[in-house]
Amino acid sequence: MPRMLTPPRTCGSTPATPPRRQWCELAADERAPGRLRGWLAGLLDDWRLGRLADDLALIATELATNALRHGGTAALATLSLSGSEQASRVLRLEIRDSGPGFDPRECVPAAGAGDLAESCGGRGLLLVAALSSRWGALDTGAGQLVWAELAVD
Numbered sequence: 001m002p003r004m005l006t007p008p009r010t011c012g013s014t015p016a017t018p019p020r021r022q023w024c025e026l027a028a029d030e031r032a033p034g035r036l037r038g039w040l041a042g043l044l045d046d047w048r049l050g051r052l053a054d055d056l057a058l059i060a061t062e063l064a065t066n067a068l069r070h071g072g073t074a075a076l077a078t079l080s081l082s083g084s085e086q087a088s089r090v091l092r093l094e095i096r097d098s099g100p101g102f103d104p105r106e107c108v109p110a111a112g113a114g115d116l117a118e119s120c121g122g123r124g125l126l127l128v129a130a131l132s133s134r135w136g137a138l139d140t141g142a143g144q145l146v147w148a149e150l151a152v153d
């Protein structure tokens with residue numbers, strides 16, 4: 001189990017063979033993003049990817065905060081590492097909630113476009129877009145899943 005200050009809630013994993021996958025349930029409270037950062041930092045250390053910790057911490061904070069703010073329910077965080085030493089590796093963070101959601105892509109204007117939509121409330125998703133190699137959102141039918149990927153190599 002990765003080291004962490006306080007576990008986010010219930011956690012689990014899949015076998016260590018690629019893709020590696022770890023998940024934790026986040027409580028619907030304001031401390032969840034901080035706990036998530038500690039859990040992710042421990043995983044990155046275990047996977048020898050500590051160099052990605054700062055970028056992933058910012059991305060995780062934004063996605064978890066949005067899930068809790070807009071979803072209002074517990075959320076599920078999943079971190080996976082796919083690929084191999086010989087091929088491109090990708091680190092993917094997913095945050096799934098069961099709330100009504102919103103379209104986060106509306107909060108990141110296209111190049112040369114105007115300001116953010118007033119409903120976005122901040123510039124956090126601009127950071128997600130800038131720090132990740134790819135990101136997006138999916139309507140799951142029972143909520144929303146927002147994800148971001150970081151290239152490892």
